[in-house]
Amino acid sequence: MDLEAAKGEAAKGEAARGPATAPGCTLPPVRIAVVGAGPSGLATVIALMRRFHRPFEAWMIDAEDAPGAFGDGPAGRALTSEPARDLSLLPDRPDDFTRWLKDNFLSGGTVTALRGPQDLHAPRALFRDYGMARFGEALALRRDVCIRTVSATVRHIGLDAGGVRLAFRAGESAHFDHVFVATGFGFVQREAASWQEAAAVADRLSRQENPPPLTLVGNGPRLAAILLDLRARGFAGAIHVAAAAGRLPQPHGRGFGGMVFGEPPTSRSLRDAFHYVRQECSSAEARDGGQWQTVVDAASARLSVVWRNLPQAERNQYRRHLLRLHRHFSIRIAGDVHRRLAAEFETGRTRFMPPRDPKMADGNTIDCREAPAARALAGLLGCDVATLSVDDCGRLLGHGRIVDGLSVVGAVASGLRPGPFTFAETVRQAYRSVLSAPLSGSARLSRG
Known part of the structure; x- marks a missing residue:
């Protein structure tokens, strides 16, 4: 309407x-x-x-x-960036999506016997x-x-x-x-616009004799999904990924449920808050095997607590200097998708380039960034x-x-x-x- x-x-x-x-x-x-x-x-x-x-x-x-x-469309075929266990729409039933998958698709199936639906990265259409x-x-x-x-x-x-x-x-x-x-x-x-524009540009470049590279701007789950979708559709041309980080989106690791933390500081200093977070995460690392995803997730959980004591000036400092880095290591993709991306970069057909503003770019550039x-x-x-x-x-x-x-x-x-x-x-x-x-x-x- x-x-x-x-x-x-x-x-x-x-x-x-x-x-x-x-x-x-x-x-x-x-x-x-x-x-x-x-x-x-x-x-x-x-x-x-x-x-x-x-x-x-x-x-x-x-x-x-x-x-x-x-x-809808190719966006629906892409896998969710989080496993099913973290995608319930009902907070009082955290396993709701897992149960829905099992009841509708996996009851008595091989997948249930091997791993369980809670670990699946399901297609977004599901x-x-x-x-x-x-x-x-x-x-x-x-x-x-x-x-x-x-x-x-x-x-x-x-x-x-x-x-x-x-x-x-x-x-x-x-x-x-x-x-x-x-x-x-x-x-x-509009999210769908990125998928549609990428497919249209890839189709146009595929019909050219010596096409220029297709440039994707971004470094998050949407960039990963669109890049792999282009290859699955048969696009064999060069792809440049323009990203400030110059790194692949990060894969998931084990959860950090059950960890015990000390009392957060009463200090109103961002420096003291991060000293506390580092100390707590070091303890978690020693207890839980040192997987970096576990440490970052533990830090994220504690930051929401210490945030309450920080004045606005300290909060602005976090947003200016730390938010982008924090998001890069906290927003993740399925491990299988990460492996496929790594293999794609190893072919040499896809490589990182310095960041660029898509508004100043040519018609071969697609903005896949997560909008601020x-x-x-x-x-x-x-x-x-x-x-x-x-x-x-x-x-x-x-x-x-x-x-x-x-x-x-x-x-x-x-x-x-x-x-x-x-x-x-x-x-x-x-x-x-x-x-x-x-x-x-x-x-x-x-x-x-």
Whole structure:
């Protein structure tokens, strides 16, 4: 549904048409916007339906993609960057995706006998199907809820005493009681566009006699998936990977569950915080075999704790100097994908190049970067990203004060504070933000 259609139906008080709308839906008193229709946005809407027990209307707003579109086409054939054990949409049932896979695909099968579905990196299309199944189940139980899917690009976020107004690129605007920002790839970038553009450029270059290299900009899971997809499609030309890190995305290791940590420092110094993290991780390394992924994951878990004591200036120093490095070693890919990438670079057909700005590049360059969603949010608010932060409950803070009407989930929150860069953390953020959002004084929120 486009923006104008959604506004028209909302004005008439009619139910939005389509499979994402509850039958018999009427205009509810609470209006909510969820910016982003990917996994983070899906998790947020499911959390709202499961935990906010009052009639509401929610707009799922995305630049172009509809809910579940992240699993369409070649993007759906790519493997999830995290194993099934970390991809539950229900925080009270952390093995939910694992059980869904087993019940629907693996019951009695060889894979279950050998390893168990919890270790699988499933195709993203399967995770999409799981997410839409849980979305549909939650919606079926909430006949007092209306979900509208809106294709629009957010241009500005304005705050006033009555709530939040979103202005869109087409010149329209809409007012909401509360807005959850849950976009993973920025506010205007569509994930599917990278796949489509890469396939089109590869096809064009394949028809040339002496084609120039195809350049992919980025160094994350999306870059890895698109590169391998191009080779699987038969593209044999040279590929240049333009990345500041000049390294492959990192593979997963063992988890760090069950580790015991000491009390975090009360110091308000980033230096003291990292000294504590290093000390705790050294102890973990000695106890748990020294696998570097375990150490980095342990550090991520502790950073979210010590963050609470740091003043804004120290937080800004982390974001300026350490966030990019932290993300590189924390956001990982399947071990099998990492091995295939390493083998691809060994052929010599694919090699790293110095970083370049895709906006200044030629038509053979594809932007596969993970968009800086936190900086984009600051631009929409008309402020400096250094003035923003987010608390444990997903509430946005400006200059240390809560910004009424705005919560952030997923990649946006990860750009504003350290912590585990995992989907499980995103789901926890979604539920915390729903439970803490002051949607209405009379609204009853379930904490069960």
